[in-house]
Amino acid sequence: MKTTLKRLLLNCLLTSCFITAYGQDFYAPQRASWAEKAKQSIPRLTVTEKKPVALVNIVKDETAFQQYKAVQTAPIHKLYDSSFKETKSVIVDFGEHITGSFSFSTDLLRAESDAPARFKLTFGEVPSELVTPFDPYQGGLSRAWLQDEVVTVMTMPATMTIPRRVSFRYVKIELIATPPGYDFCISGMKCDAVTSAVNTPEELSATTPQLFKDIDRVSLNTLKECMQTVYEDGPKRDQRLWLGDLYLEALANNYSFKQYDLTKRCLYLLASLSEHNGKLNATVFEAPEPKPQAKQHLYDYSFLFGVTLKDYLLETGDRETAEDLWPVVKKQLESAYKYLQDDGMMNYEQASREWWIFFDWKDGLHREVAFHGVTIFAFREAYELAQLLNKENEVSQLPELIKKMKKAVRKHYYNPKTGLFTGILNDQVSYASQIWMVLSEVPTQKEAQRALRALKTTENVCTPGAPYLFHYYIEALIKSGLKEEAKKEMAEYWGGMIHKGADTFWEVYDPRNEYLSPYNFYPVNSYCHAWSCTPTYFIRKYPEIFQK
């Protein structure tokens, strides 16, 4: 059967797109039940009492990450045994990244408390946060994300709990108001650490190189810290479910903790909080009650819902959930249909005015090529899910569409001379463009290898800004058969964070600029960020590459 693209699209639009009148809720029949299923899958948080292990100084060291490192100075009992009125300021090391409820106790050493004391507590995921002045604050996000809190202690002995959940390895305690009449000590502290990750991932093969063991361990820590009542993006900041992070966390979870109910909950939560017009919101809050963050629609993220659902189905065989949520997957495809042109290309200019097209935190990245790539990728993934559910007839236009688009994209973006994909509107050579062409299977495997390798020898290449894109880079390398390169790149990138002392992997990491921040102030970066956790997925999915 020969059909034109227009007929294909008409077919599709007739079956789903405009059958609801304006303003009506597209998912009206299902929404309440989705919300209920999201609620019923809320995982129990396990609480583990964590105690500090040592006192440290944060010292300047030009070879250390962001030029600061923590140097152990004394065992923790030194703090408890001495007058805090004399000590005045201390930095305590919990020895690992933790997320939870922090409390500390004070007790009297001499006489009775006759006046309140006041403390400033600063929690840091990395050493530089403890010594970098937060004010005057020039960051682009709320200053209140920074984890410094002031506590007034009216009488002693007392145990004070910081009301907000904190995420940290180090805590600085400063005495900022001194009671004159007596002396006291800090007599204890703890953090009731919370996570919903309870399962123990399998041991790696004994042949795994130490570096990959370390990368795996830190990946798992990162994921565990982000696994709360949803997959959070970062436990320090923003503490919420994002579609893009969900996909990568679910991937990593599939190969480690295997707690599929959390994936299910997040899919249902996002579905239940979608717009009435059927579009998914890229990020949602749980508190005070579940609701979406307004006006957050990310073009590329919206398709990851379907990919996550497909993986979930393959892992669990839970066909009921997959069928229940399939309408959401199908509905997102319309966001792409809208921009399709007769020639198989898409109207990127219009889309970029109407969407936040993300791919990476990277100033100056041109997204035209990746935009086409992710669309083809989304179509293919959606069609595969339809096949698993025997619903190919509902998206029967997709194979033809994919074919047509791949041909068009190849024609317009591929430069056979350089072997690289570049856009029409801008000839920037970027990792993002090559990666998403490879993942969309536009190039042959040989061309894919050539394009990815060419990135290393081309000048002025736009490199990845954040681990999120780096994940897709590793994926693209493996897909192209560049296994050794994948191993080498992971060793360099995530291994680079390991060498710099990472306890959890970071939101932003550019080896050439440790102060890079999308928010204009690096202490407000998240240093335990979900989208950084995927090495464990690669290491465990491809033991032949990483475990020997």
Added chain:
Amino acid sequence: MKTTLKRLLLNCLLTSCFITAYGQDFYAPQRASWAEKAKQSIPRLTVTEKKPVALVNIVKDETAFQQYKAVQTAPIHKLYDSSFKETKSVIVDFGEHITGSFSFSTDLLRAESDAPARFKLTFGEVPSELVTPFDPYQGGLSRAWLQDEVVTVMTMPATMTIPRRVSFRYVKIELIATPPGYDFCISGMKCDAVTSAVNTPEELSATTPQLFKDIDRVSLNTLKECMQTVYEDGPKRDQRLWLGDLYLEALANNYSFKQYDLTKRCLYLLASLSEHNGKLNATVFEAPEPKPQAKQHLYDYSFLFGVTLKDYLLETGDRETAEDLWPVVKKQLESAYKYLQDDGMMNYEQASREWWIFFDWKDGLHREVAFHGVTIFAFREAYELAQLLNKENEVSQLPELIKKMKKAVRKHYYNPKTGLFTGILNDQVSYASQIWMVLSEVPTQKEAQRALRALKTTENVCTPGAPYLFHYYIEALIKSGLKEEAKKEMAEYWGGMIHKGADTFWEVYDPRNEYLSPYNFYPVNSYCHAWSCTPTYFIRKYPEIFQK
């Protein structure tokens, strides 16, 4: 019967002083029962929800108290109706002095909360506290008494409660960290005000001049705010029971709220927390559990226990309590016996090394004369209590002692030329000296009048520093028959605070120096202080002076 002073003292010491071995608890048989009785008299706090009445600016005005006054700018709904992201800073007026638990709510005006916000709240009893920078702090007491708190609000809508109890009329709310992605308002606030004062004092006579009505009203407010689970000295600072304040609060309570159980509780609490050697501590804490503040022994305060108990007995007829606590009263007298010399004078130099002898917050005050005065006063009051309890035989030496001391003191301290009492060690003319001579009944009424009047015409007189001594001044004037002077002085002193806008009476008030502070920083002064509340006692006890 003729006895020497030495024999008198020997008699006394044999009957009580050294019958317990060193280290034993003098009150061992009674202590637990006293503690239990203190506990059983803990009053219920009534909670009243208070709402703010207006928005104000604090403006400079050289005629206002401490040069600042609050000027109403808008009704409170203006705050609730507008974006606080734009307003950023506001001062709210609750219209009255309140003590309790403060909370405020925030709600979204636009979009959803995507980041935490942070607020600084500053609570003030008087306008200057809202505009005087607290830092760098140079005060002599803990900086943490100052009522500024930082609150992080992680999600909205939210209601945040300040953990510490606060005491204030005005609250400044400043937005110190702004969430960039949305807009919000302060949607409400309240204070759950607490007090144990529930009774309604009698109306004053209709003939009472307005100024004394005002003084009475503010006295009652002051007392009510200090009536918590004990008679506190000040609800902002120090929030605890002091013996000296107890006496004056109990006096005022006897003529107003008549809640005698609170007086009983405080007497039992102090008795139960006395030293093993029998000495009372001048101040005790209730939290985390009842205990004395160490090393706080005030010579003059310690005798006020007996005076308060005597008044309590006269008011209530509760002979059981008075008999139960009589041993404490008798025991305190030993603190005076120790310094008595054969000639009827006392060794002030030794006593002043061994005690905190208070009388007033006043630098440079010489306390030798007042020290003798309060001792004679204590002996007389104790003897009167003994008579009420038919226990004169236990302190049968007192009448003779008083007589002998009065004669000696008159001889050494009275200057017939000037009509004033001055010390041997220092010839300072002070209010304190004259007052305590009058209260000890050393001078005749005519001499007393002369001495008190002479204070007004003598140069370099040491004037009262705080309302505490001013109370005894009014008492001395009335005792001397100087009723008009008492009225005039109260009108000038407490009326002065009224004219300066006092909602409650202050800890420290010197009309010539509004910035006077015993703690080197006037914002840490208490502006609702128990020892300032006694005008209501005078006004109600002496209607013929103040109510016409």
